[in-house]
Amino acid sequence: MFISNIGLLTGFLFSPYLLIATLIVLAVGFVFQTALFQILLRAKKETLTRWRAAILPLLGRMTSTRPTDVYEIRPRRDKQGVDLISDALPFGRLWYGEPNAIANAIDYAKSLNRSHDTVIHVYDEAGNVIETHKDTGDFKEW
Numbered sequence: 001m002f003i004s005n006i007g008l009l010t011g012f013l014f015s016p017y018l019l020i021a022t023l024i025v026l027a028v029g030f031v032f033q034t035a036l037f038q039i040l041l042r043a044k045k046e047t048l049t050r051w052r053a054a055i056l057p058l059l060g061r062m063t064s065t066r067p068t069d070v071y072e073i074r075p076r077r078d079k080q081g082v083d084l085i086s087d088a089l090p091f092g093r094l095w096y097g098e099p100n101a102i103a104n105a106i107d108y109a110k111s112l113n114r115s116h117d118t119v120i121h122v123y124d125e126a127g128n129v130i131e132t133h134k135d136t137g138d139f140k141e142w
Helices: 002-013 016-064 101-112
Strands: 068-075 082-085 094-096 117-123 129-135
Touching (some): 082 101, 094 101, 101 117, 101 129
Parallel strands (some): 068 117
Antiparallel strands (some): 068 082, 082 094, 117 129
8 A cells, every 4th residue: 555655656746747737836926926026016116106296395395495585775764875674684784875875785785695595675765666686696615
C-alpha cells in the first residue's frame, strides 16, 4: 500500500498534468499580481491628485502674496508742505516742507521699502487721489 501511494505520487509529479497545472497557477498569479499593481498604482495617483488639489492652492496663497506698504502723501492743513503717512513708518507721519516736498516724500518711501512692493497715493486738498506710484522691491543680495 505504501509503495503504491509513492508510485501514484511520483507518477503524478512527473505527469504532463502537473506541468499544465503549474503553468496555470503561474499565469493566474501573474494576472493577479499585475491587477494588484494596477490597483495600487491608481490608488496612489488618486491620492496624489487629491493631495495636490488640496495643498497646491494653499501653497500658492502663502507664497504669492508679497508684503505691500501703502503710503499717503497729503497736504498739511496749515499749508506748510505735505505729510508722508503710513503704518510702515517707525515714528508715524513725516513732514516735508521744502519746495519739492512731494518728490522727496515719494523718493523716501521708495527707498525705505526696497525689499518689497510699495504703493504711494498722492492726495490733493479735497482728498482726491491725484497720483499713484507703484514700486516693486528690487532688493538683491550681492
